[in-house]
Amino acid sequence: MEFEAPYIAKKAQAGQFIIFRIDEQGERIPLTIADYDRENGTITIIFQIVGKSTQHLATLNEGDTILDLVGPLGVPTHLDPDVKRVCVVGGGVGCAIAYPQAKALHSRGIYVDVIAGFRSKDIVILEDEFKAVCNELVLCTDDGSYGKKGFVTNALQELIDAGRNYDAVIAIGPVPMMKFVCKVTEPYNLKTIVSLNPIMIDGTGMCGGCRVTVGGKIRYACVEGPDFDGHQVDFDELMRRNGTYREYEQHCRLMAQA
Ligand code: FES
Numbered sequence: 001m002e003f004e005a006p007y008i009a010k011k012a013q014a015g016q017f018i019i020f021r022i023d024e025q026g027e028r029i030p031l032t033i034a035d036y037d038r039e040n041g042t043i044t045i046i047f048q049i050v051g052k053s054t055q056h057l058a059t060l061n062e063g064d065t066i067l068d069l070v071g072p073l074g075v076p077t078h079l080d081p082d083v084k085r086v087c088v089v090g091g092g093v094g095c096a097i098a099y100p101q102a103k104a105l106h107s108r109g110i111y112v113d114v115i116a117g118f119r120s121k122d123i124v125i126l127e128d129e130f131k132a133v134c135n136e137l138v139l140c141t142d143d144g145s146y147g148k149k150g151f152v153t154n155a156l157q158e159l160i161d162a163g164r165n166y167d168a169v170i171a172i173g174p175v176p177m178m179k180f181v182c183k184v185t186e187p188y189n190l191k192t193i194v195s196l197n198p199i200m201i202d203g204t205g206m207c208g209g210c211r212v213t214v215g216g217k218i219r220y221a222c223v224e225g226p227d228f229d230g231h232q233v234d235f236d237e238l239m240r241r242n243g244t245y246r247e248y249e250q251h252c253r254l255m256a257q258a
Contacts, residue, residue: 001057006041008033008071014104015195015227018043018071019203022053026067029053030200030222033072034096035103046096046125051249052256073203077101077193077227083167085111087159088134089152089181091173092118097195098172099126099133106133113138113164115155117173121146153180166190171230175242179235186231194230196221198238199245213237
């Protein structure tokens, strides 16, 4: 979905996000900026229907409006200037975030491989877009209905074994996926940046909702992230915290459907 948001489009960088409210009653939903067009003043978001607000968002048509959105929030992804070879790993709707990362790196002349993983063929997104901004795209599905059968972690291990010699890996997707990508890269001491997706409310460092533990210290993903060193992240705690409102979200969504 494209939003007309010229001031945000002007400043947005890879790794940053927005928070939107659909209406006066709407919760605040963070979504990564998947793409931007500075000339036309638009930003693109890619979302999955999870709760009531995203369900409502999906019913909007061209020309409709939402109450407000704020951004760009968060710290843009930073890679050391001496990084020359990167593997970007995206899982599911996380590919929406992996895409601007690959695009930004590719435009800097960095060698980029992309591994994009999906549950099945019907939810594959951005295949052509990825192909345009990387050296090699490995597309995998869990059920083998498209591309290579298996998980992104297997594909990553194969590329490492093939001697790709990456300087860094960027992993974006479901928390368990990011956790296991980090387990693959840890023995090689291969720098791995993950983009965390904790519950967020204000997005400005005041509420504490997005608290994550990184290297044993509390960090606020909205203002200090969302990117962190994956080898330092307490993923199990993040999974526990992210599940806090799951039942309530599903309940609200079902009530909205009724
Ligand atoms: Fe409130 Fe980060 S979202 S402190």
